Ligand SMILES: Nc1ccn([C@@H]2O[C@H](COP(=O)(O)OP(=O)(O)OP(=O)(O)O)[C@@H](O)[C@H]2O)c(=O)n1
């Protein structure tokens with residue numbers, strides 16, 4: 001599906017504290033920064049806007065518009081949204097470098113049809129609520145999903161959701177929460193395990209291994 005009329009918003013202003021290697025936008029995996037991986041995935045988009053950690057100069061030679069991010073992901077996305085000029089937005093974490101075209105197409109198709117769509121995955125492990133540090137109540141995992149990016153929205157709807165959240169002092173870890181808080185339904189599409197978020201040091205060897213085979217594997221699908 002062509003990425004026409006779509007502004008791709010990349011919140012990339014995080015400090016990467018859990019990883020401990022500086023801002024993840026500039027972290028190299030498979031010889032390329034995470035920002036380069038993500039920009040390649042969205043290279044056909046008409047407009048790409050990236051929020052960088054304040055004080056970091058825009059990297060040279062990359063096709064995107066760079067803006068200073070905010071103190072939280074939500075603030076960084078709000079700044080990008082202000083600058084978006086097209087009727088649909090895809091919001092994608094720079095920390096998720098392996099985003100396939102099939103995943104982007106699924107999200108975009110559902111977002112075009114409904115106004116708001118996000119990719120989710122079933123939970124593969126048993127889930128438990130610890131009780132004083134010991135094994136506690138098991139939470140039924142069948143009813144739960146892991147939420148990924150890219151998340152797709154009508155631009156006007158996501159702007160309204162961010163304005164609503166700001167007015168009420170709501171904070172959220174993703175954009176779909178804000179749209180739902182506004183009272184608008186968010187469609188779910190199938191996510192991809194490979195679109196995992198690089199968060200902890202032990203995610204790096206997995207990312208390096210995937211980087212080695214990504215292009216070939218991706219083409220075969
Ligand atoms: N002020 C912030 C914080 C986060 N992000 C972005 O939001 C995404 C998801 O955040 P996360 O994986 O938590 O990245 P960090 O905030 O960098 O990680 P940490 O929480 O460990 O510091 C990342 O692409 C990150 O760059 C952002 O644009 N602005």
Ligand SMILES: C[C@](O)(CO)[C@H](O)COP(=O)(O)O
Pocket residue numbers: 073093147148149173174175197
């Ligand atoms: C947006 C997100 O990746 C969806 O799973 C996630 O909420 C980001 O959370 P983080 O704590 O900012 O990494």
